[in-house]
Amino acid sequence: MxxxxxxxxxxxxxxxxxxxxxxxxxxxxxxxxxxxxxxxxxxxxxxxxxxxxxxxxxxxxxxxxxxxxxxxxxxxxxxxxxxxxxxxxxxxxxxxxxxxxxxxxxxxxxxxxxxxxxxxxxxxxxxxxxxxxxxxxxxxxxxxxxxxxxxxxxxxxxxxxxxxxxxxxxxxxxxxxxxxxxxxxxxxxxxxxxxxxxxxxxxxxxxxxxxxxxxxxxxxxxxxxxxxxxxxxxxxxxxxxxxxxxxxxxxxxxxxxxxxxxLDKLIFKVIPDENARKQALKAGDIQGYDYPAPADYGLLRNDKNQVLIRPSFSVLYLGINQKNNPKLADVRVRQALAYGVNRAQFSQSKLAEGSEPATEFVPKAIAGYTDDVTKYPYDPAKAKDLLAQAGASNLTLKFYYPTEVTRPYMPNPADTFTAISEDLRKIGVTIEPVAKPWNGGYKDDVQQAGKQDIHLLGWTGDYNDAGNFVGTFFGRKKTEFGFDNADLFKALGDADAAAAGEAHTKAYQEANKKIMEYVPAVPVAYPTSxxxxxxxxxxxxxxxxxxxxxxxxxxx
Incomplete structure (x- = not known):
């Protein structure tokens, strides 16, 4: 911000x-x-x-x-x-x-x-x-x-x-x-x-x-x-x-x-189930709700409701915790996971209109985005080869995903988990699923305790600055990712302190190049909600x- x-x-x-x-x-x-x-x-x-x-x-x-x-x-x-x-x-x-x-x-x-x-x-x-x-x-x-x-x-x-x-x-x-x-x-x-x-x-x-x-x-x-x-x-x-x-x-x-x-009064009513929210709107019990399923947009409009689409300002990522599993500290394994996720298919089939596959952790709209980063297009064969080179062909990962929540970058966590899990299984990774309520253990386990091997999270930008994305994720040691990379931390710190304008933008572009070579996590999509x-x-x-x-x- x-x-x-x-x-x-x-x-x-x-x-x-x-x-x-x-x-x-x-x-x-x-x-x-x-x-x-x-x-x-x-x-x-x-x-x-x-x-x-x-x-x-x-x-x-x-x-x-x-x-x-x-x-x-x-x-x-x-x-x-x-x-x-x-x-x-x-x-x-x-x-x-x-x-x-x-x-x-x-x-x-x-x-x-x-x-x-x-x-x-x-x-x-x-x-x-x-x-x-x-x-x-x-x-x-x-x-x-x-x-x-x-x-x-x-x-x-x-x-x-x-x-x-x-x-x-x-x-x-x-x-x-x-x-x-x-x-x-x-x-x-x-x-x-x-x-x-x-x-x-x-x-x-x-x-x-x-x-x-x-x-x-x-x-x-x-x-x-x-x-x-x-x-x-x-x-x-x-x-x-x-x-x-x-x-x-x-x-x-x-x-x-x-x-x-x-208004005299405003009430936020918690309705965790998507269908229940939809029915409550139809019955007139509520006058609106957040994060409608993309597949429902047409039906909601047909019922004379207004679907208000937010401009994209988000990134969804597959987090990687290098601390728990030594194999994940090998960049070849992290690269394999990146090559193993079919971002294009996921963005088209699981996300709302206007969503795009991600190539880095900064959305295209943000100053500091650059197309000149190492890219990881979907390539299962290359992913398998990298795992073999790293001695990780039989890799088993605890994959954490949240329940009882819908996020702007992740409208259906269970569907997101299922799609990415299937991609990873195709490259030979054994998945051990761990589901936790968002405010009932998930965030604490992932961000405070670091119990996971891989996990689903994302970010909706708070302000138009690349540091709000990559600086927040990778600007210092964090339990969520479990790595210590002084060169990357310094690059992000220098970018944060760079003068506004061209110098600021270029500094973050260089930092983004380093991030995508190191692959501390896998950017999946730039979703809309x-x-x-x-x-x-x-x-x-x-x-x-x-x-x-x-x-x-x-x-x-």
């Missing part, structure tokens, strides 16, 4: 199904976030989702079901214009870096309050940044995925955090001016300020409800009541309650917000970042 460190405008064309996406670094743009506000038309909208969120404090997660909720109740300093990856003002009306990129000044919207009545001002901004930087405890730090990726380290690193922090301090020059001081320029700013993990939360509520308390038991984490009940933001909705038994998250209009939601809403629903714009805003929605 972090994009530039100089005071200039940068625009990159993003070609997708919904047309051109533009990424603008203009810091003084005029906000249209109040357009169409002016109060609600009333009523309730019920939207079907595929799974329960982890909780509601976005600082402690990187998963979409939490962010779906927090994007409605919390605001960031900078946001993406609806339907694009273009930057526009949010809680910050203007922002600008110093010449050396180490200082960022935010001119804040005034007259804004959090839903608990606390005033939003520069002191509140600094309280949030100081909170992340000073977070204590290995358990809490381990859950701050985005902070670790972007700011690289804490005031006192505990647990797995080892980097030197990019954050230095925050100054409230006056109530309307916050100044962020960094230890070094960061090539991805300011777009990372749009990350839901960096949303502004009420310092009063966080202190009252002990928001920083995170405890770990085995692979499970527990958070304070704040994260489940009392999250307080400046967004158009506020949390009313979460009935986990019924799988319903209820939000009501936040009258403190500068953006007035048109969609949401479907009733013909009665107006005002929802599909977002490449899955950043759909419900404050503008109406139900007639």
């Amino acid at each position: 972090l994009q530039t460190r100089v005071a200039r405008t940068r625009r990159i064309a993003l070609i997708g199904l919904a047309g051109a996406l533009a990424v603008s670094m203009t810091a003084c743009a005029t906000s249209d976030r109040d357009a169409g506000g002016g109060g609600g038309t009333g009523g309730t909208m019920v939207f079907g989702t595929v799974g329960n969120p982890k909780m509601f404090d976005p600082a402690f997660t990187d998963e979409g079901e939490t962010y779906r909720v927090t994007r409605q109740i919390l605001d960031t300093l900078v946001q993406n214009k609806a339907g694009t990856a273009e930057l526009e003002p949010s809680l910050a009306e203007k922002w600008a870096p110093s010449n050396d990129g180490k200082t960022w000044t935010f001119n804040l919207k005034q007259g804004v309050k959090f839903s608990d009545g606390t005033v939003f001002d520069a002191a509140a901004v600094c309280a949030n940044f100081d909170r992340w930087y000073n977070m204590k405890g290995a358990a809490a730090q381990s859950q701050m995925i985005y902070y670790g990726d972007v700011f690289e380290g804490f005031a006192h690193n505990e647990g797995k955090a080892t980097g030197d922090p990019v954050y230095k301090s925050c100054e409230a020059k006056d109530p309307a001016t916050a100044v962020l001081n960094l230890t070094k320029a960061k090539g991805a700013f300011p777009a990372a300020f749009t990350l839901p993990a960096f949303a502004m939360q009420s310092p009063t509520a966080m202190k009252k409800y002990d928001a920083d308390k995170v405890t770990q038991s085995g692979d499970s984490f527990t958070y304070s009541d704040y994260a489940y009940k009392y999250v307080s933001g400046t967004g158009p909705f506020k949390l009313e309650g979460w009935d986990q038994g019924k799988g319903e998250i209820t939000m009501v209009r936040n009258d403190q917000s500068a953006v007035k939601a048109k 969609a949401l479907v809403v009733s013909e009665k629903v107006k005002g929802i714009t599909p977002s490449p970042l899955t950043d759909e805003r419900f404050s503008t929605a109406t139900v007639n």
Whole structure:
């Protein structure tokens, strides 16, 4: 998400199904976030989702079901214009870096309050940044995925955090001016300020409800009541309650917000089964749901529903953990897996319209993509030969895949697992399947414990910068992949620090070449996804970042 460190405008064309996406670094743009506000038309909208969120404090997660909720109740300093990856003002009306990129000044919207009545001002901004930087405890730090990726380290690193922090301090020059001081320029700013993990939360509520308390038991984490009940933001909705038994998250209009939601109430209802979501829409029990099966697009349209297709901004990959199985540390084995996956057939038969096979981990729309990488076209014979050369003709792999979830890059995990497993069996690999619920062990097993040999994961871009993809995946040692490659880490670090523009792009292109020679994982596809809403629903714009805003929605 972090994009530039100089005071200039940068625009990159993003070609997708919904047309051109533009990424603008203009810091003084005029906000249209109040357009169409002016109060609600009333009523309730019920939207079907595929799974329960982890909780509601976005600082402690990187998963979409939490962010779906927090994007409605919390605001960031900078946001993406609806339907694009273009930057526009949010809680910050203007922002600008110093010449050396180490200082960022935010001119804040005034007259804004959090839903608990606390005033939003520069002191509140600094309280949030100081909170992340000073977070204590290995358990809490381990859950701050985005902070670790972007700011690289804490005031006192505990647990797995080892980097030197990019954050230095925050100054409230006056109530309307916050100044962020960094230890070094960061090539991805300011777009990372749009990350839901960096949303502004009420310092009063966080202190009252002990928001920083995170405890770990085995692979499970527990958070304070704040994260489940009392999250307080400046967004158009506020949390009313979460009935986990019924799988319903209820939000009501936040009258403190500068953006007035048109709805009185918004309910996210968890319906894990795809057919059940479809039937609930048909019966009128819900007015929309996410991730309809591509095969259903025609039927849904025939029933006069609106299928809103998101521009592609995702990558699906077959992850490889080199730590558990020594054979996977041999590049020839990883190359064999790459040659053994029929990406073209998978993309055409299992994914939505507009999806394409992937050749690298950066989608074509992102600056830093290059066609000049080592490619691995489907070639089972070559895959078998490479396995034989590596003494791995009888390779057995524990293949982890998630259940109880649908992701933008993976609409049906079971189908994805089946298709790729069959491809790998054809080159002589024995597959031991391991299925785990997404928020019931899968992510912890794969990303925290590294129990798998291979696995399915992916990424929907948070901002238009190659570092948000390859830097997030391969920029440092990670349990998920189990390798240590100092040359690759350095190449990605240098690219992140390169000046915006041509130098930044070329640095990531060179890093992408190194990645595809090393093959730390196998890029499979650049998928698209969609949401479907009733013909009665107006005002929802599909977002490449899955950043759909419900404050503008109406139900007639």
